[in-house]
Structure formats: C-alpha cells, structure tokens
Amino acid sequence: MAEVTYFTEEGLRKLKEELAYLKTEGRAKIANAIAEARDKGDLSENAEYDAAKEAQGLHEAKIANLENTLATARLIDESKLDTSKVLALSIVKIKNKKNGAVMTYQLVAESEADLKSGKISVKSPIAQGLLGKSKGDTAVIEVPAGKIEFEIVEISR
Numbered sequence: 619m620a621e622v623t624y625f626t627e628e629g630l631r632k633l634k635e636e637l638a639y640l641k642t643e644g645r646a647k648i649a650n651a652i653a654e655a656r657d658k659g660d661l662s663e664n665a666e667y668d669a670a671k672e673a674q675g676l677h678e679a680k681i682a683n684l685e686n687t688l689a690t691a692r693l694i695d696e697s698k699l700d701t702s703k704v705l706a707l708s709i710v711k712i713k714n715k716k717n718g719a720v721m722t723y724q725l726v727a728e729s730e731a732d733l734k735s736g737k738i739s740v741k742s743p744i745a746q747g748l749l750g751k752s753k754g755d756t757a758v759i760e761v762p763a764g765k766i767e768f769e770i771v772e773i774s775r
Contacts, residue, residue, distance in 0.1 A: 622691075622692055623687060623691055623692070624693075624694045624727060625691050625692070625693060626707060626726065626730065629726065630691060633684060633688060633729065637681065637685065637688065640681050640684070644677055648670065651670040651673065652667065652674065654666075694706070701773045701774055701775055702752060702753075703750055703751060703752045704725065704748045704750060704751050704752075704773055705725070705750075706725055707725060707775065708774070708775065709723070709773070710722065711771040711772040711773075712748070712757070712769065712771060713769045713771050714767075715756065715767040715768065715769055716767065722736055723736050723744070723745070724737045725739075725749070726739065743761060744759055744761075744768075747759035748768070748770065752773070753770050754769070756768065
C-alpha cells in the first residue's frame with residue numbers, strides 16, 4: 619500500500635501545477651526534440667535521438683511518480699492543527715541548548731521541503747526528533763556530527 623503524504627494547500631497546488639506542465643508543455647518539448655533528432659537521419663547511430671528518447675523515459679517516470687504522490691496526497695486543514703505538540707505541518711521554534719541559536723522550521727512533506735524558506739521534511743532527522751514533543755521539551759537529535767539537544771520554544775501552525 620502506498621504511503622499517505624500530507625500537504626499544505628500551497629504544496630498540493632504546486633504539485634498539481636507541475637504535473638499539468640509536465641503533461642502538456644513538457645511532453646511537447648520532448649516530442650519536438652525526438653522529431654528533430656529523427657530528421658537528422660540514421661537512428662542506429664544517432665546519439666541525439668537516443669538522448670531524446672532517454673529524456674522522454676525520465677520525463678514519463680517523473681509524471682508517474684507525481685501521479686502516485688497525488689493519488690495518496692491528503693490536504694491538512696491547518697486551522698485545525700493541534701499546537702500542543704509537534705505534528706506534520708507544525709511550525710516549531712527550537713533553541714540549540716549548546717550554542718543558544720534559535721531556529722524556526724515548518725515540518726512538511728518531502729516534496730515541499732525547502733530549507734531556505736524554513737521548511738524541512740517530516741522524514742528528516744531533526745523533524746523525526748521533534749515529532750510528538752511539546753513546548754518546553756528537550757529533543758536529542760542524532761546528526762552526523764553527534765547528538766544535539768534542542769529545546770522546543772514554541773509550536774504554532
């Protein structure tokens with residue numbers, strides 16, 4: 619059985635837009651590349667044709683992957699999120715107990731993760747260590763450099 623993935627409204631919209639683009643403009647571009655390569659003659663020794671066909675296969679695999687993700691996607695009503703503990707889509711302010719650095723992250727689906735905008739995957743080590751914790755709790759998280767202790771300062775939606 620496929621794994622259910624939870625999305626924000628924005629994340630689900632972006633996923634649908636990407637799929638629509640890949641199915642329309644993306645397929646058209648690849649079809650044009652294949653046609654151009656085919657027009658260049660003998661297909662048995664045409665590296666450009668082989669590359670275009672390979673790109674087509676990768677493109678179709680990406681479409682299939684997005685369709686599978688959308689088939690198991692669930693929209694979360696952010697207004698009903700429980701802010702007493704860290705859950706998927708929670709916005710969490712944490713403080714590194716060793717150096718005092720304060721960071722804020724939103725725990726999102728893997729496909730929505732974007733560290734620059736403060737969105738980390740719920741499957742990441744930091745998110746895994748925070749899930750289920752409450753404000754004031756300490757999360758000990760195993761990272762490549764060792765263990766880091768974070769205090770949960772605030773949980774919001």
